[in-house]
Amino acid sequence: MNACKLPTVLGTPARAGASMEALASTAASVAVAAALAMAPGGAAGQEVKGDAKAAESKIGTCIGCHAIPGYRASFPLVYSVPMINGQSAKYIENSLNAYRSGDRSHPTMKAIAGSLTDQDIADLAAYYGKPLEKK
Amino acid sequence: MKFVSILRRTLLPLLTGTALLGIAAPASSADLAAGEKLATERCAACHGKDGNTPIDPSYPRLSGQHEDYLAQAMRAYKQDERKNPIMGAQAKMLSRDDILNLAAHYARLPGMLSHDR
Numbered sequence: 001m002n003a004c005k006l007p008t009v010l011g012t013p014a015r016a017g018a019s020m021e022a023l024a025s026t027a028a029s030v031a032v033a034a035a036l037a038m039a040p041g042g043a044a045g046q047e048v049k050g051d052a053k054a055a056e057s058k059i060g061t062c063i064g065c066h067a068i069p070g071y072r073a074s075f076p077l078v079y080s081v082p083m084i085n086g087q088s089a090k091y092i093e094n095s096l097n098a099y100r101s102g103d104r105s106h107p108t109m110k111a112i113a114g115s116l117t118d119q120d121i122a123d124l125a126a127y128y129g130k131p132l133e134k135k
Numbered sequence: 136m137k138f139v140s141i142l143r144r145t146l147l148p149l150l151t152g153t154a155l156l157g158i159a160a161p162a163s164s165a166d167l168a169a170g171e172k173l174a175t176e177r178c179a180a181c182h183g184k185d186g187n188t189p190i191d192p193s194y195p196r197l198s199g200q201h202e203d204y205l206a207q208a209m210r211a212y213k214q215d216e217r218k219n220p221i222m223g224a225q226a227k228m229l230s231r232d233d234i235l236n237l238a239a240h241y242a243r244l245p246g247m248l249s250h251d252r
Contacts, residue, residue, distance in 0.1 A: 130247055133188065
């Protein structure tokens with residue numbers, strides 16, 4: 001008994017499976033793209049403008065370490081947690097992006113940055129960053 | 136009276152000495168002069184002469200940052216744990232002592248960084 005009587009256009013059952021996979025992956029891509037387009041902060045690649053005021057509700061996880069004088073990271077290495085207030089804004093933004101993408105590795109920061117949207121990162125950079133003065 | 140003056144001459148300098156040591160030299164055997172020289176030669180062009188005025192907004196301010204964090208960052212660049220083409224190349228030219236001296240130098244410069252936030 002041939003249970004798999006598929007239209008000839010789909011070819012053999014194996015190829016039919018492949019086409020279904022392709023279809024599913026296309027559908028998933030469309031869904032992801034749609035989700036990205038609707039996400040706060042807009043689609044990837046689009047310039048996101050930071051809002052320091054909006055960051056005030058997002059700094060909870062930052063101040064637990066960065067606003068405590070003498071606080072040290074304890075894993076995987078022990079060293080003082082850097083001061084971030086007053087840093088270059090773009091540097092903060094790049095750092096969070098690097099932690100999120102895995103280019104910069106620190107377990108705690110990777111987990112935290114992974115939970116941030118592009119808009120969150122822009123807001124935090126605006127909040128913590130100090131503009132560079134003209135020389 | 137004599138006792139007080141002895142106290143003044145011995146105990147006071149001893150106390151201030153200890154206090155100064157505690158503040159100005161937090162457990163570091165770094166060579167500050169060597170750090171300053173290296174900073175001028177290798178770092179200042181991008182991070183600014185004062186370590187607070189980088190030439191590009193994506194470059195960090197270094198001055199006043201924690202000494203051990205600065206050293207950790209340079210080590211991470213050197214070992215490619217932190218990926219940056221410029222800093223990777225720069226850090227690979229630094230010896231262990233160079234890193235400690237630079238970190239000690241920049242940590243002692245007056246900076247704009249704080250724990251206030």
